[in-house]
Amino acid sequence: MSSKEFTKQYYEIRRQTDERLRQTVIHDDPLKGRFQWSMWSRLPDGYGHGIRYHDICRPNNGLVAFIRGFGWKNDSKSIIQGYYIRPDAITSADVIADLKQKIEVLVAGQVQHFRPETWITDRILAAGNC
Numbered sequence: 001m002s003s004k005e006f007t008k009q010y011y012e013i014r015r016q017t018d019e020r021l022r023q024t025v026i027h028d029d030p031l032k033g034r035f036q037w038s039m040w041s042r043l044p045d046g047y048g049h050g051i052r053y054h055d056i057c058r059p060n061n062g063l064v065a066f067i068r069g070f071g072w073k074n075d076s077k078s079i080i081q082g083y084y085i086r087p088d089a090i091t092s093a094d095v096i097a098d099l100k101q102k103i104e105v106l107v108a109g110q111v112q113h114f115r116p117e118t119w120i121t122d123r124i125l126a127a128g129n130c
Contacts, residue, residue: 034079034108035080035100035104036081036082048069049068050070057123066084084099114128
């Protein structure tokens, strides 16, 4: 595969990922600092590169949040796209709010909190999706 074909394929996959993310977002928080948080109506089929956050209290350690990409590591002014599930009886609004706050602190401090898998709270585990 030529580099031109590879680049074309890369951007097509990225476009498809962006479209899947847009289709599952039902609510956007106002832009707050560097973070733009959006709530999923349902988990997308794929979400690309970034950091996954799993709640061990959910069945199969279910995904509860996702930070898209790793650009924040190199660009302190970039907007960070974060996604989270709708709070429910297992993962309450308080758990989600606490998680979002901890993520923002870790990212602001340029803390690479995803390798190896890292506990963010006593029930939330972060893992890189590279």
